[in-house]
Amino acid sequence: MVSDKFLNLLYLPLTVYYYFMKKYRVGILGATGTVGQRFVQLLKDHPQFEITSLAASDRSVGKPYREACAWKLSGAIPEYVREIVVEPIEPPLECDLVFSSLPSGVARESEEAFARAGFPVISNSSAYRMDEDVPLLIPEINPAHLGLIEVQQRKRGFSKGFIVTNPNCAVVSFAPPLAALDKQFGVEAVFVTTLQAISGAGYPGVSSFDITDNVLPYIAGEEPKVEIEAQKILGKFVDGAIEKADFTVSAQCFRVHVIDGHTASIRVKLRQSSTLEAVFEAMNKFPSLSLYSSPKNFIEVCDEPSRPQPRLDRDNGKGMTITVGRLFPDNIFDYRFVSLSHNTVRGAAGAAILNAELLIDKGFI
Amino acid sequence: MVSDKFLNLLYLPLTVYYYFMKKYRVGILGATGTVGQRFVQLLKDHPQFEITSLAASDRSVGKPYREACAWKLSGAIPEYVREIVVEPIEPPLECDLVFSSLPSGVARESEEAFARAGFPVISNSSAYRMDEDVPLLIPEINPAHLGLIEVQQRKRGFSKGFIVTNPNCAVVSFAPPLAALDKQFGVEAVFVTTLQAISGAGYPGVSSFDITDNVLPYIAGEEPKVEIEAQKILGKFVDGAIEKADFTVSAQCFRVHVIDGHTASIRVKLRQSSTLEAVFEAMNKFPSLSLYSSPKNFIEVCDEPSRPQPRLDRDNGKGMTITVGRLFPDNIFDYRFVSLSHNTVRGAAGAAILNAELLIDKGFI
């Protein structure tokens, strides 16, 4: 207990330090949606960012955010954004960078427009994820992919703007442990079966009539995304391009009755045999970063037989930790385990914010 | 429409026929539990069986069923059993056969006692499933295994009694399509990930605090059962014993927030290549039987992208049909699909009743 209290005291200088950190002005594209609301929530006390612009579809333009947005997160809309008037999704906006949670349809055009206008675009949309010259970034895994920014700017004729994306929320639930294993033992093949939360479908999203006392065996477009994104994320940046990792992913995606937190059931075949302990360590010790939103543990492997569980573990590391459990040798492949991540934090808004923190740290912003 | 009405008319002779069918007196062991209640519900208008004895734990003995049983199925307790006084779980009972839904602990001893006392024991318990001389029966798949009854009686010194079991409810959700594929193409390996309903845990079973807005990645003892039972079910009866099928099953089992209906996510590797159409047909055309509880289709393969769903498809064929969907070529194994069955009907009480109907049909009762 004492140590705890003492810890609190230690935070004081940190708080002061944060207070005097440089602030970047942030714009949010698609500010009224589920992920947009998460951005607003997560940026509330962020030491490096302050929201100066909120952009959304015409329906919302001109209204104060409190009116334009049907707030669906716990508590009331944060004071500091209530009166911000929603602007159209067009550059310029009064800010230093934009976070985008636009539907992929709109995203393709709008994000390019902002990048061309000189804005760093940190996007959660799927529109550019698989473009050869766009980083599909998980800071702990493939920071080297930021090398693509220069390639992208040259190729697309962007002056100082650029687009960086984060992976699909389902992929995020298992790519980290996969990266840990690939790095040390090499991954040859992966079977993944996802049990995905309803918040992944946005709002109104899944009808209660469809999911109550039920499971949906189909999420439009999801299985292909899950099968291709991982190879790019785990790929190597070589002479200005990404060499995709050469393992195969087979995905079946289900929607289950959970609010937040995607669970993935995994079997993996490794190129190089290894002990259970080594596999445990490879994941559990995979280094986290020291950015503001970085969790203490990037991957946390628990050994209680009935964990991870979405409701109990999705908020580990403030929603930024990937929790792994049920790690056992498999009787067909090498190992099986269950992996969980918070789909609207580590899988969406939180991922983009961490990406922005890395971009600042590396001097791209 | 007309045809519909005409059909109704055609049922008349059938109803008369059923009315005059021979009736067997039935006892139920574990009559007050979730599965016991299903037996009572499913046997209500059954033409071949009439419940004459209800047996349960000491707590219930001596009470009329309506008092002893906390009825959890739709509607009130059927009139015809309300006043039956619950008896202890000991032979003899005033009946021609017993259905058992005893917890495996109790089952081992009690079921043997009834068999030794000359009663056919049709059991849903896991106690004897893997015993070499006990049939693990799915009538459409392995009726030949009834040959074990004679072996069993000889070995255990049973005069006319015997024990026949039905598989674990999770296994039932995918063993039928597997049998269809194994028969025609040979199965080499199977990855199965189950999304199981709460009713599988009995009552009170899963706490609402554990499963609401949640998924449980662990069901005690389930994964091993799922991995071993299928080989026995699909095995061959040769010289008085079962030669197990030689494929490997890897299982991960989850509890999801569904009342009834186990969903299985499957990838299968075949010994002999085949077209998607052939696989579809092999499953969809797998023959059903003409017993009273047999569904029109044993396996029904649907092609709507978002089916099967537990709430919409668990009652297909009055809960006795296995519904398959999302059948596609897999990019690691040969094929992937989703399979669904009603865990307390086809996976428990209904399975046992169908087993009893087969035993009568084959002259074992």
Added chain:
Amino acid sequence: MVSDKFLNLLYLPLTVYYYFMKKYRVGILGATGTVGQRFVQLLKDHPQFEITSLAASDRSVGKPYREACAWKLSGAIPEYVREIVVEPIEPPLECDLVFSSLPSGVARESEEAFARAGFPVISNSSAYRMDEDVPLLIPEINPAHLGLIEVQQRKRGFSKGFIVTNPNCAVVSFAPPLAALDKQFGVEAVFVTTLQAISGAGYPGVSSFDITDNVLPYIAGEEPKVEIEAQKILGKFVDGAIEKADFTVSAQCFRVHVIDGHTASIRVKLRQSSTLEAVFEAMNKFPSLSLYSSPKNFIEVCDEPSRPQPRLDRDNGKGMTITVGRLFPDNIFDYRFVSLSHNTVRGAAGAAILNAELLIDKGFI
């Protein structure tokens, strides 16, 4: 048991009788919606009606029903309607009467058009419920209100067509016990708090994100409806008009996480004091009718302390019985109780079908 089987035999002549009953051709307006689907399901084997026309919005017109309709009820779309081509919502349709489950906006105009074109319109829409010359019908309670039909035809210049409505689904959950009490003791005031099912909002209706782990304290427009409809239903038909019953209703309406079945928490103040037994009898013995869809008991009062429950009791009487429980003296008003009805059967499609059966029985069709 024997009696049970014997009963089955007794049904034979009834089946024959039903087979030769006169068939009325039925059209359904709004056939693809939640209630529309219930009509299709409930009319499947109905002896008096056969669906000949399915009408829906332009989006669906010209498509076979199986394509136009996203079927959300258990099992597959009934064979007999799969290929019926959806027609526009305009008279004439090839039928003898129409059931309407149109949204009230559209209903006002379309239902009048059909009535004017000579069709009996049995409507579940709210559009005409409170019109002075339109019966708000619950066959067991106010059949005399059918006297309004003649008034309506004269006033609106309908030749043989007319409009009859059934009450709002929430009102149906408590109007019947109220009628029973009003008839014998007189009702002075009623506090009702409803716990309403998600199916009441249609499809997609309530977002799973809104109702999971939650309660919604507001249903648009519901409380006023609940407060005014009961007086009309329990009113008297005197010289061509309805004299409304003179009690006051105070309603608070909640949406809870239940699929089907509206629960109402009731406190009632009577004009004339009475014993608990008398109140119990007044409700429990309130006569049902002998129409095809009439349940054995119109109102069923149960005394188990924890009933009625939506999932266990909504299907009583095939969804047409009102189940009452928790009947006790109240410490402010006279009595309190809990009342439950199936909102899409007795509260919607089933109510309209029963209304049609009464209209035929009384010679209005």
Added chain:
Amino acid sequence: MVSDKFLNLLYLPLTVYYYFMKKYRVGILGATGTVGQRFVQLLKDHPQFEITSLAASDRSVGKPYREACAWKLSGAIPEYVREIVVEPIEPPLECDLVFSSLPSGVARESEEAFARAGFPVISNSSAYRMDEDVPLLIPEINPAHLGLIEVQQRKRGFSKGFIVTNPNCAVVSFAPPLAALDKQFGVEAVFVTTLQAISGAGYPGVSSFDITDNVLPYIAGEEPKVEIEAQKILGKFVDGAIEKADFTVSAQCFRVHVIDGHTASIRVKLRQSSTLEAVFEAMNKFPSLSLYSSPKNFIEVCDEPSRPQPRLDRDNGKGMTITVGRLFPDNIFDYRFVSLSHNTVRGAAGAAILNAELLIDKGFI
């Protein structure tokens, strides 16, 4: 935003102040239960309390807390209690006061034992709530009731120990707005219908099979508690005793499918007429206290039509604010509204902690 950041800076001295506050050593009786876990969670960084003893039933005694307790709250068991060895529920314990969340059966005897042994017992159990000489405390409403402590010690022969209780969790959801109205206008009668969360039943508590797609109309013993506790809470302390408030409460209590957060549907009859504005103000401006766990607003009246909602509003004021909404004139009584509180925070552990803070503030500890 700036103001926000500035605020953070302002907290610094506060943090320092908290750090140097006097610490009281705390014991928890019933530490492994649902409420016991809440105590552990809420006391984690509490500036005035540090947990030194955890007591639970024999089953747990001697085990480290992490083993004895099946932790059901978000995240892992807090570090600082993991290794504390669970002690038996008997005085003495190494602490300055005890919090009790014992089941009322055990509570009656054990709490008296601790009080007699000189420990202040701050209890969440129902055992002593209605005893004449035991305060039923809500600090913002009836701090004067602490006068009973002296009476209690004299009467029971306690030297320095005593028992103080907090109300039933359902009562807490509406007693505060009631107190606000009673103070200004006088309350004559109240109809309350509660929609209570599953966590109120403890763990395992409500079976998922009972509450999924369902509502339970009965909670054992709840309605009487709700009907009698409010009068005591709102009573006056006059010459060493509580004069109960003279209004009548009629309660119907339902269990709904919500994890945390009790919702109450209220109609109230006032002794003195008043405007809607006055009623709004009376509740919204009811003063909070300046204790550590006091929320900024004790009662928060919102005017969005669809609030309060358990999932969105239960955490207002860190779970210590009562959120009121849907305030309207009623057509039978004077006003109707909906009131919500977090049942395991403001309705249990948080309530007891606030009581302890008041007791320290008033010099009783």
